[in-house]
Amino acid sequence: MAAGISLVTTVGVERFTSGDLAAEIRRTAIHGFPAVVAVPTRLTNYCTVIVDVAVGQLVDVQFRDGGRTPPIPQGQLCRDAEAVAADVMMTLLDR
Secondary structure (H helix, E strand, O other): OEEEEEEEOOOOHHHHOOOOOOEEEEEEEEOOEEEEEEEEOOOOOEEEEEEEEEOOEEEEEEEEOOOOOOOOOHHHHHHHHHHHHHHHHHHHHOO
């Protein structure tokens, strides 16, 4: 398993809700911040959670199975990505 965290200061969550991505988008909230879970429709070995933290700024959390055999189900990867996103936001809010 592998988690990747990116801080983006050039685009907000609207980039992920435009309908241009090959992913199912589910709206949610992480510690009160608007967020989306982006479930890729072509690749099933990862899931992404995008948290809108300010206008034109977001936190991008990806959770991958890392090539495990058997692979981790995508639903579990999404739950894990949401948990990591919650931990990231809690850390940011504590600052």
